[in-house]
Amino acid sequence: MMTTLALADAASDASTRRALNDLSLAVAKCKKIVVVTGAGISCSSGIPDFRSSDGLYALVKEKYPDVVLKGRDLFDASLFRDSTSTAVFHTFIAQLKQSIDAAEPGPTHRFIHTLDAKKKLLRSYTQNIDGFEARVGLLGSASGEARSSGKGKSKLRTKDVKNVQLHGDIHRVRCRSCSAEYPYTPEHLAIFLEGDAPECPECLGRAEARATRCARPIKVGTLRPAIVLYDEPHPLGDEIGLIETADLTRKPDMLIIMGTSLKVHGLKKLVKEFAKAVHSQAPDTPVKGGKKAHMGKVVFVNRTPPSSEWSGIIDYHVEGTTDEWVGRVIKEWKAQRPADWEVQKTLVATESGDVSMSSPLNFKVVATTKSKGKKVEPKKKPHNEENVPPVHESTDMVLSTPDVATALAKSSSTTYFTQPPLSPSKRRQTNSHYTPESSPSKRRTMSPMKGLEDGARGLLFGAPSKTSSSMDLDLFEDNDMNDLSMRSPEKPKPIVKLPRRVRSTVRVA
């Protein structure tokens, strides 16, 4: 039985409201949540619907007026057989990348990060190639950092990967000959925009070495965007398969599917397998308020309903935008389990020890016990300014720290969120010091993949998501939606303002 809960009805209908509230509480209580996402979660970031015939297609058309193409042709591996379609592809993806670079992750990306920060995220799987998850601090499978050594052939550090990129990453390039992978640089962009392709440095190096010893010359490969096309194996197919298998055996207690119409074969298979694993965690005889009542739910959040094929698999269809739903969940989670957010205060404060005081080693013990997933950066130089608040402390910084913001919120909710969204440059600045995954330089080292296995084959951009266009939610209207802790770890934490309890935790180390 699938229950439909329309977010639009919540205000007027008490039973919908109650059911949504129960669902939020279930999110708050579950500990091993699997999240599966599609294009719908990036809509509010203004990522153009690149499958439609306007927008980017029109731009490409300007440059290649004589080329007749259909969306599918642009993403089929066979495009490389023809030099014109290859050129169009390069231009198109370069333009898409420019749009993505200019955009910002949205509330749903931050929500997934919050689940991870609260130790509730078993794994995120996405069809999206925009890399927004990495920008909010979730290590992606395509990332260069996700590899045990920087090189393409090295092993994927599956334990550290938080976001599995089913269709690759638009911010990486890969050699068509030797599969060497690189970050997508501005130089690459300039070349791709013209429809050309840069030469592979790895191949070039080898060719030169051969030339110096007068060996037979080899072909120098060209670089291409490291996204997965139709009928193309995923470069990391085997590794992704292993991650999925491992996650299935770890008894996930909730599955949240957001912003995808679930029409791609490989994704359907993945969702069905996780749904089965999740349902096996549901209590045999559910008792309202019972110990395990929250476990075993499969939630689908999308503006349009799933097809009938999903009845018996999806338990709840939350009708609406993903941003709206995650805003509601966070709000209700805070209202019903405030303690979860107080724990986070301590956690954030200790994590921030290395941030605001530049003295990570002093906090090693606390940081490692309180936050297993986060690494204390041992390489940072410790210095002696601990307990001295940063000089540049300003009002909006105070407001921007979750711990203080929460404290402030208790006294005056109006000042809770006075801060405007960070500009990209500011965000990058603050990020770079604190979260290794989201630092811009590292983020650009996000890497590609090699070899999609059967189920994952031909997934790319599969089904058009219907959750596009207009957003109902003003991002900065709802205080809870804007909870800064959703982007918390990257902000400096003013020690002076910490609640006493937190301060003493900091001192312990």
Ligand SMILES: [Zn+2]
């Ligand atoms: Zn190469």
